[in-house]
Amino acid sequence: MTNDHRLRTGGRxxxxxxESAPRPDGTLKVTGEFAYASDLWHEDMLWGxxxxxPHAHARIRALDTTEALATPGVHAVMTYADLPAATHYGLEIEDTPVLADGVVRxxxxxxxLVAADHPETARRAAARIRVAYEELPLVTDExxxxxxxxxxxxxxxxDAHAAHVPHPNVVHRQPVVRGDVTAARARADVVVTGDYEVGMQDQAFLGPESGLAVPAADGGVDLYVAxxxxxxxxxxxxxxxxxPEDKIRMTLSGVGGAFGGREDLSMQAHACLLALRTGRPVKMVYNRFESFFGHVHRHPARLHYEHGATRDGDLLFVTARIVLDGGAYASSSPxxxxxxxxxxxGPYEVDNVDVEALALYTNNPPCGAMRGFGAVQACFAYEAQMDKLADALGTDPVELRRRNAMSQGSVMPTGQVVDAPAPVAELLRRVKALPMPPERQWETAGGACDLRALPGGLSNTTHGEDVVRGVGYAVxxxxxxxxxxxxDYSTARVRLTAAGGEPVVTVHTAMAEVGQGGITVHTQIARTELGVERVVLHPADTRVGSAGSTSASRQTYVTGGAVKAACEAVREKALARGRARFGAAHPAWATAGLRLEDGKVVTDGGEVLALLADLLEDDEPVEAxxxxxxxxxxxxxxxTGQGFGHVQYSFAAHRAVVEVDTALGLVKVVELACAQDVGKALNPLAVTGQIQGGTAQGLGLAVMEEIVVDPATARVRNPSFTDYLIPTVLDTPAIPVDVLELADEHAPYGLRGAGEAPTLSSTPAIVAxxxxxxxxxxxxxxxxPEHLTGT
Incomplete structure (x- = not known):
């Protein structure tokens, strides 16, 4: 055997x-051929x-399903009384009813729930269910x-938090106390305070909640779901x-974005209940209106901060009180x-800290995971404070940040030592040093005005008369x-086999590919560790152990680490089989640059080959x-909030260049430059895409995205993309990215989770x-606009 089975580039x-390896699903997605969960179909399926x-807090006095059941084409109607077993569920606290338990919150x-032979029939039947509500007093704020x-x-x-909160309507409370704030305040030359507010942001993924539940002959169910x-x-x-869990077989279907909004259940249990009740496959697909009610959102927040510093700009103390509105159910609020x-x-060295954060139960929409996960709200406030402090000191806001920036070896307010690179000052230096976009970029060479480059865009509200440029920074x-x-763990199953004399690697995990590119990374890891170019990805399902959630910027780290470890185990098994069959003298060893030392196989130049394709043709595949x-x-x-609470930290810095029509209150974000340390860019193009995507979501929060809840009724007023605005290509500015790679020795390949950090700093940079x-x-x-014009 030779190494002809391998395609080599520079010995790899x-x-x-x-490398910027192409996405396996990329072509299908850009040509519209990719199958998303909403495309699922079964020959005899029903629609759920x-x-x-319609109320935010009410008691159900009566519920009559007679008319709905009598509707032609309806196969089942289910209420709380029809549930066969557990009636509540939850990620951390089981407080969410499968169906309203006599009270809606x-x-x-x-x-x-309704199952019918056509989606419109199901909707009409649902409208015929008669529900008598008695409205109850609302809880809407602290x-x-x-x-x-x-x-x-x-x-x-x-639940575990109930004994540690000051009121039963507080989901969870966490203080962080370090040093002596009172003494530090007495020494401060400058103290600045501020009250800040963050609106409720939606994940706004483009693929709505959807799935297909198919009853099985063994009494179980197969669920295909996003x-x-x-x-x-x-x-x-x-x-x-x-x-039992082994009677429920779950397979990941095509996911059209997630950003935290698919961590909680939506239609999963409902579709399965209807399928088991009717004995027929049941498909559920939310429309856009329903999607706004079918998943959690980013917690709106009110934050009060106080920063104290010396006249030279050294931070002495920070106090903060952060109140998050968790809505009606806990989700991941703790x-x-x-x-x-x-x-x-924030990413600053401060010896004296007094922080309190809590989440409330209210009758507002439930909130939970969204990209940035609590760090976004805090970053908006502490970065506004750093600008306010710089103004009070009469110093450059970037230099103030660099003066107080943490680095490797710094101690967090929780007492945890940052034991990996923390290049905060360097990121700020890099992003500030990037070339600035030209002034008055709306003026074309021929003297005409390019409206697309102005606040208001093609609405033609200005030709630049009241437009003022501003530049802001944040980290x-x-x-x-x-x-x-x-x-926090992940499972990976890797198999090395042969097809037509060529080695093939199959990677099987339960990782949810939600657009982040994890499937690309898994193929790259397998190629690197086993030296085999042909890598097949098994569909993600529950027939393999858990891969955890695709969230917290963790999948490349944790599931990537599992794939790497499984490949290493396969490699050792394959080489052991080769030694046993051929002995160390087989010419393949020399061809591959492998040798035996102390009974172990070692490589030259870190290169590893799958040597045994000919052997695998006759033997069982090698699997781990x-x-x-x-x-x-x-x-x-x-x-006290002390403890080694986090695995790893990631950092990003932004410089925002905006132009504001001060007369009309319109904003045009011209550029959002970002510098970020990613430890190791496993796929540089994908990393850049993640940074640009997170930056764009921060842009949305800064100037347009908010779920508006009527304070008098706690009802959502804008559950549509007509009224809930998200950035389009015309709103998205140039996003130059400077990627730094400082390896974290604790992580596979030295990588650092990259997807969330840019979502933090882009928002405060724009507002600055x-x-x-x-x-x-x-x-x-x-x-x-009304915030800028006073109207």
Whole structure:
């Protein structure tokens, strides 16, 4: 055997780690041929539909399904009374009813399910369900949630956080206390305070919630679904269906974006319930209106900060109080609180800290995971404070940040030592040094005006008369991976076999590919570790161990680490088989640059080959399944917030250049330059795409994206892309990216999770630039025209 089975580039397998390998699903997606979950079809399937509450807080006095059941084409109607087993579920706290349990606690809560032979029939039948509601007093903010006599939304709580909160309408509270703030305040030459507000942002993924449940002959069910975490879904669904987990087989379907909005259940349990009730496959697809009620959103927040410094600009203390609105159900609010508290100070060295973060139960829409996960809200506030402090000191805001920037060896407010590169000052230097976009870029060479480059765009509101440019900077810190002692692991199964004399590697994980490019990275890792170019990816399902959630910037680290470890195990097994069969004298060893030392196979130049294609033709494939964990973390102390709570930290810095029409309050973001350390860019093109995507979501939060909830009724007022605005290609500026690669010795290949950090700093950088252009002390996002004009 020779190494002709390998395609080589500079001594490496082509398409390995460090190259911009193409996405396996890329061509299908850009040509429109990719099959998303909403494209699923079964020959005899029914359609499911959900009846939702029009009220945010009400008691169900009566519920009559007679007319709905009598509708021709309807096969089943289900309410809370029809549930076969567990009636509640939840990611961390099982407080979410599968169907309303006699009380609805938010606008859009599921009340009943219908299965019919056509989606319009199901919708019409649902409209015929008669529900009598008695509206109840609303809890909408901290004042109404914790006031004496406030309605308790979840009485009789027994979850792990219940004994540690000041009121039952507080989901979780986490302080972080370090040093002596009182003494530091007495020494401060300058103190600045600020109150800030972050609106409720939606993940706004383009593929709505969808899936297909197929009843099986063994009494179980097969579910094909768009999700972020197959095994967490399985853990929650099984008790609801009253089935053992091995009777529920879940397969990932095409996912059209996620960003945290698919971590919680949406239609999964509902479709399975209807399928088992009717004995027929049931498909559920939310329309855009329903999608706004079918998933959690980013927590809106109110934040109060105080920063104290010497006249030279050294930070002495930071205090913060962060109140997150968790909405009607807990979702992942406790973990979001932990992130917000532990990252509340930002990437700065501060010896004296007093932080309190908490999340509330209210009758507003439920909130949970969204890209940035609690760190976004904190970053907006602490970066506004750094600008305010720089103004008070009369110093450059970038230099103030660099003066106080943490570095490797710095101690977090939680007491955790940052034991990997933390190039905060260098990122700020790099992003500031990038070339600036030209002034008055709307003026064309021929003297005409390019309206697309002006605030207001093609609406032709200005030709530049009242347009003022502003430049702003921000930097953020984000944790990577699940934190606070969570058993964060991933499983990978790798098989090496031969087809037609050519080695082939099959990689099987339960990782949810939601657009982040994880499937590309897995092929790259397998090529690098096994030297085989042909890599096949098994569909993600629950027939292999959990890969955890595609969130927390963790998949490349954790599931990538599992794939790497499984490949290493396969390699050792294959080479051991080769030694046993051929002995060390076989010519393949020399051809491959391999040799035996102390009975172990070692390589020259870090190169590894799959040597045994001819052997594998006759023998069983070589296979290994590995459950891989990163180093352990620990819970934060509930009194002090101290603890080794995070696996890894990532950092990004932005410079925003904006132009503001000061007369009309319109904003044009001209450029959003970013510098970010990614440890190791396993796929440089994909990394750049992740940074640019996260930057664009931060842009949306800065100037346009917000779910508007009526304060009088707690009803969502804008559940559509007509009224909930997201950036289009015309809104998205140039996003130059400077990628730094400083390896983290604790991580596979030295990589650092990259997807979330740019979402943090892009928002405050834009608002800082708008402040510079307008001269206004803006304290809330998104910034709207009326905030700039006073109308």
């Amino acid at each position: 397998t082509r398409g390995g780690v460090g 539909h959900t009846l939702r509450s 938010c606008h859009g809560e599921p009340v009943a 004042a109404t949630a914790t006031a004496p006599g406030a309605p308790v939304l979840h009485p009789g709580r027994t 999700t972020q975490w197959l095994h967490a879904d399985l853990r929650q669904i099984a008790p609801v269906l009253g089935l 973990a979001v609180v932990g992130n917000a508290a532990s990252l509340a100070v 953020g810190i984000k944790n990577v991976g699940f934190s606070e002692g969570f058993d 399944e590995v459950e891989w964990r990163h180093r352990p973390t620990e819970p934060f102390d509930l009194r 630039a708008i402040r510079r252009a307008s001269g206004l002390a803006l304290h809330r996002v998104p910034v709207r």
